[in-house]
Amino acid sequence: MFGWFVKGATSRVRTTRYPAHDETAPGVTPGRPVETTCDNELLAIGLAATCPTGAIKPAAFKTTADISRCVHCMACTRGENTMSWQADYRWAKWVGDNARRAARHRPFRKSLHIRVVDTGSCDAVLSEIKQLVKPYYNMHRLGFFITPTPRHADVLMVAGPVTSQMRLALLKTYAAMPEPKWVMAVGNCAISGCVFAPSFIANGSVAGVIPLDVQVPGCPPPPLAILHGLLLLTGREAEMPPVDQPLGGTP
Amino acid sequence: MTILPALFFLAMIALCVTGATLSACVAQHRIGPLLAVTGPLASLMILACATCVLITRQPMQIDLWHLPLLGLLRLRLDSVSALFVLALGISFLPAYLFSKSYMNRYPAHYNIRGFGIFFHLLLMACTLVLAAGDVVTFLFTWRLMSALATFPITLEHRQDEHRRAGYIFLAMNEAGIILATVGLLLMTAWAAGHIGFAALHQAMEHIPDGWRWAIFLIIFAGFSVKAGLVPVSSWLPRAHPVAPANMSAVLSGCMLNFGIYGIIRFDAIIMAPITAGPGLVVLAIGGLSALLGILYATTDNDLKRMLAHSSIENLGIVAVDVGAGMVFDAYHMPTIAAIAWVVAIYQMINHSAYKTLLFLGAGAIDHGTGTRDMNRLGGLLKRMPVTAVLFLVGALAISAMPPFNGFVSEWLTLQTILRSTELASRFSRVVFALCGASLALTAALSVTCFVKTFAMSFLGLPRSDTVRTAMESPPSMRLAMGILAVGCIALGLGATWMVPLVDRAMTPLTHQLAANALVPPFFTLQHGNAQFSRGFLTSFGKIGADVGSAVIPARSLVVLHQGQAANPVVYAMSTFYIAAVLIGIMLIVYLLVRLTTRRRVVRVGEPWAGGLRRLWPDMSYSATGFSNPVRVIFKSIFSPAQREDSQVAVAGHFRTAIRKPPRDTYIVDRLFLLPLVAGVKLLAGLMARLHRPAVVNAYAAWVFIVLLFVLVMNRLF
């Protein structure tokens, strides 16, 4: 055991410095397509057609990208005409009405207790949530904790397209949480059902079942994006900061 | 004044006989109400009788007949007997009240009329046993009592289990009576044929050691059957669950006391202890009974059988006290011996109170839900709130929680055992130490046992449908249990009043008063008690011990266990102060909670169960599960043999059922009763070989041998 103590004590601190500083290590995020100018409308329509999930919408002389539908298949980066790719991760955002947000914004500023509910997610989303409590992201330093019981939870983190067999459990978990409570949808399946919608067995979105407050898009969203969502809830980070310099090239 | 107890006594007999006669006449459905009228009246009569004897300290004496050959038959109720009569009344009075609605549950084809007759007469027989003043009356009434008790136990005679339990009760008690008879006849033989207790006592002073041991062992064996001590306790866990609740309450609440009465009367009073040996035997048997009793009680899930095992435990503790008293007396430490004996009686009276309460509570649960299986109960607190609270009082009392009565006697028992360090013999000290360890374990397990009982019966979710629709018990049952609950609290809070009373009554045995050592009057005396230095008194005054005595004129509010000059450690405890502090703390907590949560909006939701559709009752801890750790730890006691689970599988791999083997054999049956039965059968088999109907000569030879034997014996003595 002493050997492990030494091992632990002599290991380098690897925790990211986000949110104090940007995380610039390679491979922390798959990035996302962003608004791209096109020479003409035809090209824009052609570019939009490469997207299998309809995340890219053509407009006059440009295409817009909806991150909450993007599944990171990168089909739009392979043709002659490509989407611009932004390797950031601060893409969590508020949803729901503003009054609700204002009413809910006050109670928590520092610490949050989180109950994670898996409503049919792929393993990857849960794996990324798991990374949050692990050395590289260590959200405990920010006052965020995972709790096993919804009775102690402030935030309900939902992953997966809300299958009908999990709906009851989700509702019960939400009901078991004390007020005030927030709901966070993690991953595109929880937001829109992703590739699993429309479906006979999955509701396709958390918002259709319980009131949603924050969504973290991504397939799966990288840990930093989830962290951004949590910071957003406590008011310690702003929503979608303006695009600054790209952190890496297109892959 | 001396005529008063006798009048009460005769009134009781009259009431009992009237009740029995009326039971024979009135309609079946009126028997219950009848029991609830005549019974309590008769019980009040004997309570009055006992109180008179205790207050006046004049034994009640009625001479019956002067029989030729045997001598004078006499009823004599001295103060020791009066204490037992008190316990009798405490147990019988509520049991009779309880009968009013309880008897309705039995269908018409059961003989409730017979139950009424015998239940009425049982009180009379019990009182007569305690009032017997000579060996013949004693044995006769004892027999009568055992015979009368058998019928109420086997009320539901249509069930095999009940009949078998009745037979075992009868057979074991018969064996006990035979042993006791042999022992008492040996005593009378030494007393030159005198049958009066006083004469016996005188004769016993000059008895040789070998005979003393023999008589002690025979009598002790005989009476421990009645007291339900190990290893002759097999009848208890069988007879108690099958008897109607009012009967099992009486059976446990007072009939077991008769075993203790026999041991005290014959092994301690009549045959005053001279050597430590007999005391140590009683002590060791008591310690063993206590431990085995509570182990089985903890793991048993039938409410009444659990209570029966718990009775073995409690009577074991009483036996420990009696044994300790005998040892201390033999070592010439009369004060501590007196304390031990007083504690024994106090523990016994307490046991009568709370065990009757618990048995009636079990009966009320059975009446309300139709089951006694804790695995099928649950959630009764919401459905039977009054019963639940009353049962809780009993459970707290029996698990020796302050400020209830069980705490007083258990605390004093352990303190008395600690005083064994002053004994001269190392062997005795070792026996005491082992016994003390066993009692400490017992005390801890009894808390486990009753936490389990209360939690599994009254808390959580209902585990079966009948429990879900249970109704609160009728008023007569609640009244009966209420009286006992008040009794438990009173015996706890009023320990300082009760102890001197018991102490004074026990003088035929103790020959001196222990009250000064137990509840010294120093706080009530102006200038302090001469036994104590002023410094000691003021230090006790400083911690506030005399605050209460200024308000309540009691002998003292502190039960004290005082050391000797060489060992001046003093242990003190006061249920009264504990109660006051507890109430104060609870009040403060309540106020604080109210104050802090005044503005809080309380939202009542369903329990969180991991998003489960709903929590099924079998998803909460079962009684078996709760006590399983005890079972695992004491595996060697419960089941020495490994048994395989039986599995039902389709096609060899789809398991459709896993069955665990049923309960193991009771250890006393396994190690004592069954081998005994096997031995007797073997012997009988050998004897049966003599029965060769064809060989007449053999019979003639046997007759001749027996005749020769008798003649030789006659010649020798």
Next chain:
Amino acid sequence: MTKFPSSELRNFAEQCQSFGPVEMLPQSDSLVAVVNCPSEVLKSLAEFLVHSLQYNFGSLVVEAPPNQWKLIYLFYGRENPSLVQLWVYLKSDHPRVDSISDKIHSADWHERQAEDLFGLVFTGHPRLGDFVLHEEWPEGVNPMCTGFSATHPVKEQVVDPAWRPARILETPGAFLMPIGPVYADYYESAQFFLETVGEDVVRMIPRFFFKYRGVEKLAEGQPWQRVLLMAERFSGTSAIAHSTALCAALEQIYQIQPPPRALGLRLILAEIERIRHHFAVLSDICHASGMSVPSAQMDILEEQALRLSGQCAGHRYLYGWVTLGGLNRDMTLTALDTIARETQLLAKASATIHSALQFTSSFLDRFEGVGAISAAGARELALVGPIARASGVRTDLRLMLPYGPYAQDTGFLAMTEPLEQEGDGYARIRVLFAEIQQSVKLIDATVAALPTGPVRVEAGGVRGQSAFGWAEAPNGAAFHYVRLDAQGCVQRYQIATPSFANWHGFHIAAENFAFQDFPIMMASFGLSIAESDR
């Protein structure tokens, strides 16, 4: 008959005739025997395959009518590289067939699944119902049948108040400890009922499919490109394995062969995925036994593997690479160098941790002898992957049915195959560590010998109808069955996943155990519920 190079398969073909009117179909080739098998013969033939010829039951594919029911029982050889498909046709109005699971235990869940989803009746199966579809699903509605709309939500039925989960422990005082579906921290949703009489748990009854997303139904009528997205995403931690298996099936239908460079890259990606998966499982194992430092060390390695994927492949879970005919894009030389270098470092670090763990008695105490599965048990339940290998059963598809890049393997896999005999938690840990080393060596060798050239061949028209593709996912063998129409749209898709096979066997490990060992057993199995539930 000369088609079969494998002597066992030839034997089998000859012996088939003795069972009844069994017909070898022309779809058979050197690897696959396709047998038209009347339903009366099915049971004896399947029994012969499994118990005499050492085949594992792989999958049960059901093709619903319009015309007739077609059931494909897939078996794969443990001893010899071959597949056997038994095709059973049933009349469309008579959806009944004898259950084979009383003789072949591993078919149990496959039959229950088919019963729930198709309404097929398996006569003689003792435990049907309440499997995929739970109590709120309307009675008599079978979602996989033709005519059922994949996109239209179903009206749930009112649950019968008397409904309750099954119990098999019959003893007074027995009770259930319910776990889930929402339980500790961030675990996947599933329900476990622990049957106990206090202290020791006698038996565990799992209930899965809370996460059932109906991937196979959703795939119907969709173009293969869309189905591929789902195949990657239904179990995100084995995206490469499942997309490779699907593409392998598609490539058989289109009759194309991916170029060598694509195969090599597929291998590299698959092994990176395996390494990351094993790191995560080992971290959970350390975490479950309260070893926080080793757990954190494994976490560091896991995140390093994730970042390596993100850096070199553009996605932390390697989505968007595998496609029909090869890969979507090529990997740069720098990226390959980084992968080779970094994986070496990871291997070294994990070896250090492994050797330190071997001397940590408090860790070993929790795993030695816990959740043991005998080799016979592993064979009976056709367990796959590291769990089977820890029990001494060889089930590595890379070796047994070499596919894609592994077909060129010249004995390296066989030489380094980690096999342990004990079958307990500790054996599984050793297998996981050994597989990490094996994978890194594979990556190293492949990067060094990676040919240049294109990474994708264009697919022509659809040539075949249906095919099985397979891959060795991190958890074990995965089989994907796909049938296309002429336009390249998927008509029928079925996945047999390793987690599905292994969860079925979990109960023999989770029997008569102490309650506190439950998380340890769960962790040492390291299975995915998303993969099992689909």
